[in-house]
Amino acid sequence: MNSKKLNVLVVDDSHDMLDLLRRNLNEMNINPYASDSVVSAIEIIENSELDLVITDLKMPGIGGVQLVRYIAQHYPQLPVLVISGYPNVETAVEVMKLGALEYLVKPFTYEELENAIQLVLSQSETQSSHEDIQKDEVVKEPIDSFHGIIGRSDAMQSLFASIERTKNNRATVLINGESGTGKEMVARAIHYNSRFSSAPFVPVNCGAIPDGLMESELFGHLKGAFTGATTNRVGFFQAADQGTLFLDEISNTSLMVQAKLLRAIQEKEVVMLGDVKSQKVEVRIISATNTDLSEQIEKGNFREDLYYRLNIVTINIPPLRERKEDIPLLVRFFNQKYSRENEKEPLKISAKVMDALNNYNWPGNVRELENFVHRLVIMNDRKVDIEQIPSYMKMNQPKDLEKGELLSLAEMEKAYIQRVLLQTNNNKTQAAKILGIDRKTLREKLK
Numbered sequence: 013m014n015s016k017k018l019n020v021l022v023v024d025d026s027h028d029m030l031d032l033l034r035r036n037l038n039e040m041n042i043n044p045y046a047s048d049s050v051v052s053a054i055e056i057i058e059n060s061e062l063d064l065v066i067t068d069l070k071m072p073g074i075g076g077v078q079l080v081r082y083i084a085q086h087y088p089q090l091p092v093l094v095i096s097g098y099p100n101v102e103t104a105v106e107v108m109k110l111g112a113l114e115y116l117v118k119p120f121t122y123e124e125l126e127n128a129i130q131l132v133l134s135q136s137e138t139q140s141s142h143e144d145i146q147k148d149e150v151v152k153e154p155i156d157s158f159h160g161i162i163g164r165s166d167a168m169q170s171l172f173a174s175i176e177r178t179k180n181n182r183a184t185v186l187i188n189g190e191s192g193t194g195k196e197m198v199a200r201a202i203h204y205n206s207r208f209s210s211a212p213f214v215p216v217n218c219g220a221i222p223d224g225l226m227e228s229e230l231f232g233h234l235k236g237a238f239t240g241a242t243t244n245r246v247g248f249f250q251a252a253d254q255g256t257l258f259l260d261e262i263s264n265t266s267l268m269v270q271a272k273l274l275r276a277i278q279e280k281e282v283v284m285l286g287d288v289k290s291q292k293v294e295v296r297i298i299s300a301t302n303t304d305l306s307e308q309i310e311k312g313n314f315r316e317d318l319y320y321r322l323n324i325v326t327i328n329i330p331p332l333r334e335r336k337e338d339i340p341l342l343v344r345f346f347n348q349k350y351s352r353e354n355e356k357e358p359l360k361i362s363a364k365v366m367d368a369l370n371n372y373n374w375p376g377n378v379r380e381l382e383n384f385v386h387r388l389v390i391m392n393d394r395k396v397d398i399e400q401i402p403s404y405m406k407m408n409q410p411k412d413l414e415k416g417e418l419l420s421l422a423e424m425e426k427a428y429i430q431r432v433l434l435q436t437n438n439n440k441t442q443a444a445k446i447l448g449i450d451r452k453t454l455r456e457k458l459k
Contacts, residue, residue, distance in 0.1 A: 113131075230276075379445060
Protein backbone atom coordinates (compact mmCIF):
# COMPACT_ATOMS: atom_id res chain seq x y z
CA MET A 13 0.00 0.00 0.00
CA ASN A 14 2.80 2.40 0.81
CA SER A 15 6.59 2.37 0.48
CA LYS A 16 6.81 3.54 4.09
CA LYS A 17 5.50 0.96 6.55
CA LEU A 18 2.55 2.54 8.32
CA ASN A 19 1.79 2.30 12.03
CA VAL A 20 -1.90 1.68 12.72
CA LEU A 21 -3.57 1.27 16.11
CA VAL A 22 -6.65 -0.97 16.29
CA VAL A 23 -8.96 -0.67 19.32
CA ASP A 24 -11.63 -3.29 20.05
CA ASP A 25 -12.76 -5.10 23.19
CA SER A 26 -13.09 -8.35 21.17
CA HIS A 27 -9.77 -10.21 21.06
CA ASP A 28 -10.98 -12.23 18.08
CA MET A 29 -11.55 -9.00 16.14
CA LEU A 30 -8.14 -7.70 17.22
CA ASP A 31 -6.47 -10.89 15.92
CA LEU A 32 -8.35 -10.63 12.62
CA LEU A 33 -7.41 -6.98 12.15
CA ARG A 34 -3.76 -7.74 13.03
CA ARG A 35 -3.59 -10.46 10.37
CA ASN A 36 -5.24 -8.23 7.76
CA LEU A 37 -2.92 -5.31 8.49
CA ASN A 38 0.16 -7.53 8.35
CA GLU A 39 -0.94 -8.76 4.92
CA MET A 40 -1.20 -5.08 3.86
CA ASN A 41 2.40 -4.53 5.06
CA ILE A 42 1.13 -2.32 7.90
CA ASN A 43 2.60 -2.44 11.39
CA PRO A 44 -0.35 -3.07 13.77
CA TYR A 45 -0.69 -1.84 17.36
CA ALA A 46 -3.52 -3.40 19.33
CA SER A 47 -5.55 -2.31 22.37
CA ASP A 48 -8.67 -3.75 23.99
CA SER A 49 -9.64 -0.54 25.87
CA VAL A 50 -9.77 3.22 25.33
CA VAL A 51 -7.49 3.93 28.31
CA SER A 52 -4.65 1.73 27.02
CA ALA A 53 -5.25 3.05 23.48
CA ILE A 54 -4.64 6.62 24.67
CA GLU A 55 -1.38 5.51 26.32
CA ILE A 56 -0.25 4.00 23.00
CA ILE A 57 -1.26 7.18 21.12
CA GLU A 58 0.69 9.36 23.53
CA ASN A 59 3.84 7.24 23.30
CA SER A 60 3.90 6.15 19.65
CA GLU A 61 4.08 7.66 16.18
CA LEU A 62 0.89 6.51 14.51
CA ASP A 63 -0.52 7.06 11.04
CA LEU A 64 -4.08 5.86 11.69
CA VAL A 65 -6.44 4.71 14.45
CA ILE A 66 -9.12 2.09 13.77
CA THR A 67 -11.60 1.89 16.64
CA ASP A 68 -14.77 0.04 17.54
CA LEU A 69 -17.57 2.12 19.07
CA LYS A 70 -19.33 -0.22 21.50
CA MET A 71 -16.92 -1.15 24.27
CA PRO A 72 -17.50 -1.64 28.02
CA GLY A 73 -16.78 1.40 30.18
CA ILE A 74 -15.33 4.18 28.05
CA GLY A 75 -16.61 3.86 24.48
CA GLY A 76 -15.17 4.58 21.08
CA VAL A 77 -17.06 7.88 20.70
CA GLN A 78 -15.07 9.28 23.62
CA LEU A 79 -11.83 8.06 22.03
CA VAL A 80 -12.72 9.79 18.75
CA ARG A 81 -13.50 13.00 20.68
CA TYR A 82 -10.18 12.77 22.60
CA ILE A 83 -8.18 12.28 19.39
CA ALA A 84 -10.01 15.18 17.69
CA GLN A 85 -9.11 17.53 20.55
CA HIS A 86 -5.57 16.37 21.35
CA TYR A 87 -4.30 14.84 18.10
CA PRO A 88 -6.32 16.54 15.33
CA GLN A 89 -3.86 15.44 12.61
CA LEU A 90 -4.32 11.74 13.44
CA PRO A 91 -6.95 10.20 11.11
CA VAL A 92 -9.61 7.86 12.54
CA LEU A 93 -11.52 4.99 10.91
CA VAL A 94 -14.56 3.81 12.91
CA ILE A 95 -15.83 0.21 12.79
CA SER A 96 -19.03 -1.03 14.42
CA GLY A 97 -21.26 -4.08 14.49
CA TYR A 98 -24.21 -1.92 15.60
CA PRO A 99 -24.82 0.54 12.75
CA ASN A 100 -26.71 3.64 13.87
CA VAL A 101 -27.22 6.74 11.74
CA GLU A 102 -27.12 9.19 14.66
CA THR A 103 -23.90 7.69 16.04
CA ALA A 104 -22.31 7.66 12.60
CA VAL A 105 -23.16 11.34 12.11
CA GLU A 106 -21.81 12.17 15.59
CA VAL A 107 -18.41 10.50 15.08
CA MET A 108 -18.04 11.97 11.59
CA LYS A 109 -18.70 15.44 13.03
CA LEU A 110 -16.08 14.78 15.70
CA GLY A 111 -13.48 14.06 13.04
CA ALA A 112 -13.70 10.39 12.01
CA LEU A 113 -13.03 10.16 8.27
CA GLU A 114 -14.77 6.84 7.50
CA TYR A 115 -17.35 4.51 9.05
CA LEU A 116 -17.16 0.76 8.34
CA VAL A 117 -19.90 -1.69 9.38
CA LYS A 118 -19.01 -5.20 10.66
CA PRO A 119 -18.69 -7.75 9.24
CA PHE A 120 -16.46 -6.46 6.45
CA THR A 121 -14.18 -8.13 3.92
CA TYR A 122 -10.42 -7.74 3.58
CA GLU A 123 -10.97 -5.65 0.43
CA GLU A 124 -13.50 -3.37 2.17
CA LEU A 125 -11.05 -2.79 5.03
CA GLU A 126 -8.18 -2.08 2.63
CA ASN A 127 -10.28 0.34 0.57
CA ALA A 128 -11.47 2.15 3.72
CA ILE A 129 -7.89 2.53 4.98
CA GLN A 130 -6.74 3.86 1.61
CA LEU A 131 -9.66 6.32 1.52
CA VAL A 132 -8.99 7.62 5.06
CA LEU A 133 -5.26 8.05 4.45
CA SER A 134 -5.83 9.86 1.13
CA GLN A 135 -8.38 12.20 2.75
CA SER A 136 -5.94 12.89 5.59
CA GLU A 137 -3.13 13.69 3.14
CA THR A 138 -5.43 16.04 1.19
CA GLN A 139 -6.41 17.90 4.37
CA SER A 140 -2.77 18.19 5.49
CA SER A 141 -1.72 19.52 2.07
CA HIS A 142 -4.55 22.08 2.12
CA GLU A 143 -3.56 23.21 5.61
CA ASP A 144 0.09 23.51 4.55
CA ILE A 145 -0.94 25.66 1.58
CA GLN A 146 -3.04 27.87 3.85
CA LYS A 147 -0.13 28.26 6.28
CA ASP A 148 2.20 29.21 3.40
CA GLU A 149 -0.31 31.79 2.20
CA VAL A 150 -0.57 33.57 5.56
CA VAL A 151 3.17 33.83 6.21
CA LYS A 152 3.92 37.55 6.23
CA GLU A 153 6.88 39.75 6.87
CA PRO A 154 6.84 41.27 10.38
CA ILE A 155 5.52 44.84 10.43
CA ASP A 156 6.74 47.68 12.65
CA SER A 157 3.39 49.36 13.33
CA PHE A 158 -0.31 48.61 13.12
CA HIS A 159 -2.84 51.44 13.44
CA GLY A 160 -0.44 53.43 15.58
CA ILE A 161 0.67 50.48 17.73
CA ILE A 162 4.45 50.07 17.50
CA GLY A 163 6.24 46.73 17.72
CA ARG A 164 8.16 44.19 15.67
CA SER A 165 8.56 41.52 18.37
CA ASP A 166 6.87 38.12 18.05
CA ALA A 167 4.49 39.08 20.88
CA MET A 168 3.32 42.17 18.99
CA GLN A 169 2.99 40.32 15.67
CA SER A 170 0.72 37.87 17.51
CA LEU A 171 -1.25 40.83 18.91
CA PHE A 172 -1.67 42.34 15.43
CA ALA A 173 -2.90 38.96 14.14
CA SER A 174 -5.46 38.77 16.99
CA ILE A 175 -6.77 42.22 16.07
CA GLU A 176 -7.15 41.14 12.43
CA ARG A 177 -9.05 38.01 13.42
CA THR A 178 -11.51 39.79 15.74
CA LYS A 179 -12.10 43.01 13.81
CA ASN A 180 -15.21 42.13 11.74
CA ASN A 181 -17.44 40.35 14.24
CA ARG A 182 -19.51 41.57 17.16
CA ALA A 183 -18.21 39.07 19.72
CA THR A 184 -17.20 40.68 23.01
CA VAL A 185 -13.47 41.24 23.49
CA LEU A 186 -11.63 41.43 26.81
CA ILE A 187 -8.24 43.16 26.67
CA ASN A 188 -5.84 42.30 29.50
CA GLY A 189 -2.79 44.45 30.10
CA GLU A 190 -0.88 46.40 32.69
CA SER A 191 -1.37 50.14 33.01
CA GLY A 192 0.34 51.97 30.18
CA THR A 193 0.45 49.08 27.69
CA GLY A 194 -2.04 50.69 25.28
CA LYS A 195 -5.34 48.91 25.85
CA GLU A 196 -7.43 51.72 24.37
CA MET A 197 -5.17 51.84 21.31
CA VAL A 198 -5.82 48.13 20.75
CA ALA A 199 -9.58 48.70 21.13
CA ARG A 200 -9.43 51.57 18.62
CA ALA A 201 -7.39 49.44 16.21
CA ILE A 202 -10.05 46.71 16.35
CA HIS A 203 -12.83 49.22 15.69
CA TYR A 204 -11.23 51.42 13.02
CA ASN A 205 -9.83 48.42 11.15
CA SER A 206 -13.30 46.82 10.91
CA ARG A 207 -16.37 47.11 8.72
CA PHE A 208 -17.98 49.10 11.59
CA SER A 209 -15.34 51.85 11.39
CA SER A 210 -17.81 54.49 10.18
CA ALA A 211 -20.00 53.89 13.26
CA PRO A 212 -19.19 55.51 16.65
CA PHE A 213 -16.37 54.39 18.92
CA VAL A 214 -17.34 55.40 22.47
CA PRO A 215 -14.66 55.05 25.18
CA VAL A 216 -15.77 54.94 28.82
CA ASN A 217 -13.36 55.06 31.75
CA CYS A 218 -15.32 53.12 34.38
CA GLY A 219 -12.82 54.11 37.06
CA ALA A 220 -13.47 57.83 36.55
CA ILE A 221 -17.26 57.76 36.92
CA PRO A 222 -18.73 57.80 40.46
CA ASP A 223 -20.75 54.68 41.19
CA GLY A 224 -23.94 56.67 41.72
CA LEU A 225 -23.74 58.13 38.21
CA MET A 226 -22.60 55.00 36.35
CA GLU A 227 -26.07 53.68 35.49
CA SER A 228 -27.21 57.07 34.16
CA GLU A 229 -24.01 57.47 32.12
CA LEU A 230 -24.28 54.00 30.59
CA PHE A 231 -28.01 53.82 29.87
CA GLY A 232 -29.18 57.45 29.88
CA HIS A 233 -32.02 59.12 31.80
CA LEU A 234 -35.28 60.95 31.31
CA LYS A 235 -35.98 64.46 32.54
CA GLY A 236 -36.90 64.35 36.24
CA ALA A 237 -35.53 60.81 36.78
CA PHE A 238 -33.46 62.17 39.67
CA THR A 239 -32.50 65.50 41.20
CA GLY A 240 -30.55 67.47 38.63
CA ALA A 241 -31.92 65.57 35.61
CA THR A 242 -33.24 68.67 33.84
CA THR A 243 -33.27 67.17 30.33
CA ASN A 244 -33.46 63.82 28.60
CA ARG A 245 -30.00 62.40 27.98
CA VAL A 246 -28.94 59.29 26.06
CA GLY A 247 -26.34 56.99 27.59
CA PHE A 248 -23.13 55.55 26.23
CA PHE A 249 -24.93 52.43 24.96
CA GLN A 250 -27.28 54.48 22.76
CA ALA A 251 -24.40 56.73 21.64
CA ALA A 252 -22.45 53.65 20.50
CA ASP A 253 -25.38 52.04 18.65
CA GLN A 254 -24.13 50.11 15.57
CA GLY A 255 -20.55 50.79 16.71
CA THR A 256 -18.21 49.91 19.58
CA LEU A 257 -18.49 50.65 23.29
CA PHE A 258 -15.11 50.47 25.02
CA LEU A 259 -15.37 49.87 28.78
CA ASP A 260 -11.97 50.60 30.29
CA GLU A 261 -11.18 49.54 33.86
CA ILE A 262 -14.26 47.32 33.86
CA SER A 263 -13.20 45.84 37.23
CA ASN A 264 -14.07 49.18 38.91
CA THR A 265 -17.81 48.77 38.33
CA SER A 266 -20.07 47.83 41.25
CA LEU A 267 -21.94 44.52 41.40
CA MET A 268 -25.23 46.37 40.83
CA VAL A 269 -23.93 48.00 37.64
CA GLN A 270 -22.44 44.67 36.55
CA ALA A 271 -25.88 43.05 36.81
CA LYS A 272 -27.39 45.72 34.54
CA LEU A 273 -24.46 45.46 32.13
CA LEU A 274 -25.01 41.72 31.90
CA ARG A 275 -28.68 42.21 31.03
CA ALA A 276 -27.88 44.86 28.41
CA ILE A 277 -25.33 42.58 26.74
CA GLN A 278 -27.57 39.49 26.88
CA GLU A 279 -30.80 41.14 25.75
CA LYS A 280 -29.22 43.78 23.50
CA GLU A 281 -31.51 46.38 25.03
CA VAL A 282 -31.29 49.10 27.68
CA VAL A 283 -33.77 50.96 29.88
CA MET A 284 -33.13 54.63 30.58
CA LEU A 285 -33.44 55.80 34.19
CA GLY A 286 -37.01 57.01 34.75
CA ASP A 287 -38.37 55.03 31.80
CA VAL A 288 -40.25 51.74 31.66
CA LYS A 289 -39.68 50.98 27.97
CA SER A 290 -36.57 49.20 26.74
CA GLN A 291 -34.60 50.32 23.68
CA LYS A 292 -32.87 47.89 21.33
CA VAL A 293 -29.18 48.59 20.73
CA GLU A 294 -26.64 46.84 18.52
CA VAL A 295 -23.27 47.43 20.15
CA ARG A 296 -19.96 45.60 20.11
CA ILE A 297 -18.52 45.56 23.63
CA ILE A 298 -14.76 45.75 24.12
CA SER A 299 -13.68 45.87 27.75
CA ALA A 300 -10.27 46.22 29.34
CA THR A 301 -8.69 45.57 32.71
CA ASN A 302 -5.29 45.76 34.36
CA THR A 303 -6.32 43.35 37.11
CA ASP A 304 -6.92 39.60 37.17
CA LEU A 305 -10.71 39.32 36.92
CA SER A 306 -10.66 35.66 37.98
CA GLU A 307 -9.14 36.78 41.29
CA GLN A 308 -11.82 39.46 41.60
CA ILE A 309 -14.46 36.77 41.06
CA GLU A 310 -12.99 34.67 43.88
CA LYS A 311 -13.07 37.72 46.16
CA GLY A 312 -16.71 38.36 45.28
CA ASN A 313 -15.96 41.68 43.56
CA PHE A 314 -16.88 40.66 40.01
CA ARG A 315 -19.74 38.60 38.60
CA GLU A 316 -18.66 35.32 37.04
CA ASP A 317 -21.53 35.31 34.53
CA LEU A 318 -20.56 38.79 33.30
CA TYR A 319 -16.91 37.72 33.03
CA TYR A 320 -17.82 34.91 30.62
CA ARG A 321 -20.06 37.27 28.63
CA LEU A 322 -17.21 39.77 28.23
CA ASN A 323 -14.56 37.14 27.62
CA ILE A 324 -15.58 35.50 24.34
CA VAL A 325 -12.30 36.70 22.82
CA THR A 326 -9.31 37.50 25.04
CA ILE A 327 -6.41 39.68 23.90
CA ASN A 328 -3.36 39.91 26.16
CA ILE A 329 -1.00 42.86 25.68
CA PRO A 330 2.55 42.08 26.81
CA PRO A 331 4.26 44.52 29.18
CA LEU A 332 7.19 46.44 27.70
CA ARG A 333 9.72 44.52 29.83
CA GLU A 334 8.70 41.35 27.96
CA ARG A 335 9.33 42.86 24.52
CA LYS A 336 12.45 44.92 24.99
CA GLU A 337 13.45 44.40 21.37
CA ASP A 338 10.72 46.96 20.57
CA ILE A 339 12.25 49.72 22.73
CA PRO A 340 14.54 51.16 19.97
CA LEU A 341 11.54 51.31 17.59
CA LEU A 342 9.42 53.08 20.19
CA VAL A 343 12.17 55.54 21.10
CA ARG A 344 12.67 56.44 17.43
CA PHE A 345 8.92 56.83 16.86
CA PHE A 346 8.35 59.11 19.88
CA ASN A 347 11.56 61.04 19.17
CA GLN A 348 10.38 61.84 15.64
CA LYS A 349 6.80 62.54 16.76
CA TYR A 350 7.62 65.06 19.49
CA SER A 351 10.52 66.62 17.60
CA ARG A 352 8.12 67.32 14.72
CA GLU A 353 5.54 68.78 17.13
CA ASN A 354 8.21 71.05 18.65
CA GLU A 355 9.63 71.95 15.23
CA LYS A 356 13.04 70.52 16.09
CA GLU A 357 15.43 68.07 14.52
CA PRO A 358 15.13 64.58 16.06
CA LEU A 359 17.54 64.05 18.93
CA LYS A 360 20.65 61.95 18.45
CA ILE A 361 20.58 59.37 21.25
CA SER A 362 23.91 57.83 22.22
CA ALA A 363 24.54 54.08 22.41
CA LYS A 364 25.06 54.31 26.18
CA VAL A 365 21.65 55.91 26.60
CA MET A 366 19.97 53.23 24.47
CA ASP A 367 21.73 50.55 26.51
CA ALA A 368 20.34 52.07 29.73
CA LEU A 369 16.83 52.32 28.25
CA ASN A 370 16.96 48.73 27.01
CA ASN A 371 17.92 47.47 30.47
CA TYR A 372 15.38 49.51 32.43
CA ASN A 373 12.21 47.59 33.38
CA TRP A 374 9.65 50.32 32.50
CA PRO A 375 7.00 49.68 35.20
CA GLY A 376 4.76 52.27 33.51
CA ASN A 377 5.21 50.49 30.16
CA VAL A 378 4.85 52.35 26.84
CA ARG A 379 3.17 55.36 28.48
CA GLU A 380 6.19 55.87 30.75
CA LEU A 381 8.58 55.53 27.79
CA GLU A 382 6.54 58.00 25.72
CA ASN A 383 6.49 60.57 28.53
CA PHE A 384 10.22 60.10 29.07
CA VAL A 385 11.11 60.67 25.40
CA HIS A 386 8.72 63.64 25.23
CA ARG A 387 10.55 65.18 28.19
CA LEU A 388 13.94 64.53 26.53
CA VAL A 389 12.82 66.31 23.36
CA ILE A 390 11.62 69.35 25.32
CA MET A 391 14.64 69.61 27.60
CA ASN A 392 17.44 68.82 25.14
CA ASP A 393 18.75 69.98 21.76
CA ARG A 394 20.49 67.88 19.13
CA LYS A 395 21.93 65.12 21.35
CA VAL A 396 21.22 63.09 24.51
CA ASP A 397 24.06 61.58 26.55
CA ILE A 398 24.04 59.33 29.58
CA GLU A 399 24.27 62.37 31.88
CA GLN A 400 20.71 63.33 30.93
CA ILE A 401 19.35 59.97 32.09
CA PRO A 402 17.99 59.87 35.67
CA SER A 403 19.90 57.65 38.08
CA TYR A 404 16.97 55.30 38.70
CA MET A 405 17.15 54.23 35.04
CA LYS A 406 20.83 53.39 35.25
CA MET A 407 22.36 50.16 36.48
CA ASN A 408 22.37 49.88 40.26
CA GLN A 409 25.65 49.52 42.05
CA PRO A 410 26.32 45.81 42.61
CA LYS A 411 26.07 44.93 46.28
CA ASP A 412 27.05 41.95 48.35
CA LEU A 413 23.76 40.67 49.71
CA GLU A 414 25.55 39.13 52.67
CA LYS A 415 26.72 42.55 53.79
CA GLY A 416 23.96 44.80 52.43
CA GLU A 417 20.91 45.80 54.42
CA LEU A 418 17.91 43.56 53.78
CA LEU A 419 14.59 45.39 53.46
CA SER A 420 11.06 44.12 53.86
CA LEU A 421 8.78 44.05 50.81
CA ALA A 422 6.77 46.96 52.26
CA GLU A 423 9.96 49.01 52.75
CA MET A 424 11.10 48.26 49.19
CA GLU A 425 7.69 49.31 47.85
CA LYS A 426 7.69 52.56 49.82
CA ALA A 427 11.23 53.40 48.70
CA TYR A 428 10.29 52.85 45.06
CA ILE A 429 7.15 54.98 45.36
CA GLN A 430 9.23 57.82 46.84
CA ARG A 431 11.68 57.50 43.94
CA VAL A 432 8.89 57.75 41.36
CA LEU A 433 7.44 60.78 43.17
CA LEU A 434 10.86 62.41 43.15
CA GLN A 435 11.24 61.87 39.41
CA THR A 436 7.74 63.25 38.70
CA ASN A 437 8.25 66.35 40.87
CA ASN A 438 5.69 64.99 43.34
CA ASN A 439 3.00 64.84 40.66
CA LYS A 440 0.78 62.16 42.22
CA THR A 441 -1.39 61.69 39.13
CA GLN A 442 1.64 60.98 36.94
CA ALA A 443 3.25 58.84 39.64
CA ALA A 444 0.07 56.76 39.97
CA LYS A 445 0.04 56.16 36.20
CA ILE A 446 3.68 55.02 36.21
CA LEU A 447 3.03 52.73 39.19
CA GLY A 448 -0.09 51.29 37.56
CA ILE A 449 -2.39 52.21 40.47
CA ASP A 450 -5.03 54.87 41.05
CA ARG A 451 -4.51 58.03 43.15
CA LYS A 452 -6.58 56.66 46.02
CA THR A 453 -4.35 53.57 46.31
CA LEU A 454 -1.27 55.81 46.10
CA ARG A 455 -2.56 57.95 48.96
CA GLU A 456 -3.16 54.85 51.07
CA LYS A 457 0.36 53.57 50.43
CA LEU A 458 1.87 56.94 51.43
CA LYS A 459 0.20 56.94 54.85
